[in-house]
Amino acid sequence: MKKESKILLLVFVILVASIMLIISGLGTHQNPVFAQSSSLTIISLSSDNKLIGGSQFSISPNPFTGTGNYTIKDNSSDDTDKDKDGVITLSGIKNGNYVIIQTNTVSGYNVDQIQKTTQVNNSQTVVTFTNIPSNSPVQSSSSSSRSITYTTKFECGSIYAGEGPLRPGHYDTDISLFNKQSFQTQVFWNAVVNNGPSSNAVLFKMDSETSKSITCQDIRTSLGNNNENFIEGFTIITVPLDSTFGGGMTMTDQPSNDINVLNVQAFYTANALDTLPHEVIVDKISFYIIQDDSGKIPVSMFRKTLDISIPSGLNQISDTEKKVKDALAKQYSLSDEDLAKIVIRIKDVSIGVGVLHDDHAISLSTINPQLGS
Template sequence: MKAWQKFSLIIVISGIIAFTTISLVTEHNPVVAQNSMYTHKPSKLSETILVSNSPATTVTSSEDKMNSTSNPNSIMYTAKFECGSIFAGEGPLRPGHYDTDLSIFNKQKFELTMLWNVIVNNGSTSNAILVNLNAETSAGITCKDIRKVLGNNDENFLEGFVVINVPLYSILQPSKGTVIPNPLGNDINILEVQAFYTANALDTLPREVIVDKISFYIVQDYSGKIPKDLLKKSLDVSVPSTLNEVSDTEMKAKKTLAKQYNLSEDDLSKIVVRIKNVSVGVGVLIDDHAISLSSIK
């Protein structure tokens, strides 16, 4: 074979090898070929990534996650309440009369809608009550309102929570032509909610009372229940009195003895009492009173 024929054969074989290599690279790397034809424009909300022939994958940016958590649909306030009376040692608090008064102030310059309901400790939950608050106005929730929504008109002791919800992105707000897109930046306390608590030991307010001081002797005791060292000895007892009321002083002294020594009516009839002296004094009922104010955030 001549030299020029050998040289032509080498060129042809080299061309075949080069073409085969390019074809194999293109077949096994489709992404490279697609990238030359596809142009992707990133979005502010998400990014779409195409990987070979796999389905599209959406990745949410960290900014979107922050926006979704920092813009709540509603704002909730929870306030503890205590209503009613506790007698003796029945608990859960010490004996007394308890009351709660919630004050809710709309400090915004537009009307708001709020929903409130009551949850009783270890008990029932009431239906929600809808209240429209005008701009810069206030409303109150008392123990009377709490008992009304629960259908409980007794004086028994109740305690639990009042839950107040203010919808932000709701059909309730647009129905009045007002939408709350973002509650004042970082300040989400669009309402001012305060709870005022009172506790009293007495059923009524403290007042002055008239007291009779009775001095007497026990002349004779046929019941045998009075200690013998008290017989024919000057004794004193102070009992409440009422103006313009006729009362049996001797019977007042005997009733005091009956309470102290557990005497029956028959026992009292066997005791002879002589009144020595009666004096009138004025006393004051002292009330164990407590108040407390709490701001709900």
């Protein structure tokens, strides 16, 4: 049991060190580590957070060539989310800074005249445009905004084989909101599933200097999805700009650089393995070094009982002596010629304790606000 405890302790130390190394490299990026290539997603919403299809946008520079302008319309050939009205995704684009302008939208709505500037850097970047009905008494303009929008990606659930967009494993998302203002704030949020449904908007109020989280469980509840199947998409968090400051001044009176009402951060975890976490069988091998004519192994190691633990598999035929020699070669930089000069004797082989093989990735993203009409 002593040796088994040492193995478990070693595995735990390695796991903790790996997680700390990942955390130490985290920055405040706009998107999660799950992005496998650079992409840009443009979401079109009504004032009540419903998706609006058929919009058209101009992007500068062209995200595929890096020069000139590029025009994209919802559900056109370059849109990889053709089955989702109101969501345009451009995949495999160049990294860089882009200016996006909505040039047209469907009948009955005004174009959002606020241009959006965003940076793509080996990530999945999201921008959101809000369209006000044409008959609304408050018209959209570049100098008048009615809301602030925070849009972030979510990944929830398990992928068991090749059925998902990511590697097999378990994925989780936790979006944290902090009201840093001195007044109560109203917040609406809803979830949009890739190639799937959208939830109804959820309203809650946040008192001054309080926090709230939106988890995968909350997202599933809003969608009426209670199973553990993998889902991915976007959460759209909207703060109406009619909350009142102390003294009766409204938020629409504030400079644009002061509109970041909330601190919004998304924390992502992933156990991205070729298979889900599983037990690993360990062969515990006891052996002697009888002879070493290479002169590379310390003499103090000769003719005493030595132990080594090597991962193994069920119903696999293997050469135990070769396993030990391979381990010695790695530790003492032995060539095949050196190994031929070494004589070992296997004393005993036993099955060691199974350990949980795990591989966690962790990412923290800070979500920047966008003005909406």
